[in-house]
Amino acid sequence: MEETVGLAAPVVARLAEEWADHEQIQYLGSGPSRGSAGYGAAKVLEAAGIAARDQDVEEFVHLEYFTADTSVPVVLTAPGGGAEWSRAEELVPLLRSLGRPAATVSDRPLTGVHVPYSTGVRELWQPLVHIVPLALLADELMRLRGERPGRGGRANWADSADGSTTRSSRITIPSAHI
Incomplete structure (x- = not known):
């Protein structure tokens, strides 16, 4: 987790600067990362007062993909090589075509801003590592918004x-x- 702080903190600081004025953020994940998405949404709402919701990657393409507001940023948590990776890869062109601001919390770059974390953790346990960059983002947004x-x-x-x-x-x- 300490290693992840060092990897993620500078990236998250820049991302928070870009997203500080947004009033909504959407968090996506599947499998064990679905819980990470829920955690990220809860933390940014509690810390910074930003309306946030979480969704399964598969459900996103059936639901929020069709929202008229394409300015809402997306945080996609998707471990490289995980069961959900292939569906996450399919999501990337959709986000790009909509012009949705995006960041990926992953051990591999995928879309938008790549927020890295420590490698070598089994997929089942990765949500314990995901909480670090997700909490850092909420904290940075809170600080920048004066909350x-x-x-x-x-x-x-x-x-x-x-x-x-x-x-x-x-x-x-x-x-x-x-």
Whole structure:
């Protein structure tokens, strides 16, 4: 993970500069990388307040591919040689033809900006490495936009100060489920 910080941080800093004014970002992944896409979307929403959604690569070509707003950036997480690699390769010309800004979190360049991570990790465990560049991107976008995590617990989000909307939540299990 430390190696990935060194590899990804400079690339992510440049990418965040390019994307800081966007109000939406879409995260794509398949297989184990599908969870990485969800994590990336959650972090950028929580940290920078950017509307983000995640989607499976296959579903993207049936759904968001057809969105009228082709300016929405795409972060594609696709390990080279992984089961989803061939479908990710097919997606590249589609993104290019739409003019969608794109970045690939991968151990191989694929489309747009290549955000590298450490190699030699089995595909099943790569999401643990993916979180590094995805979290770095959210942090950089937060910094550039002058945001604070969780909207800083200010204004309409005052009830979330210090994580209180989750920390003090009570989980009750109805006796019928015991």
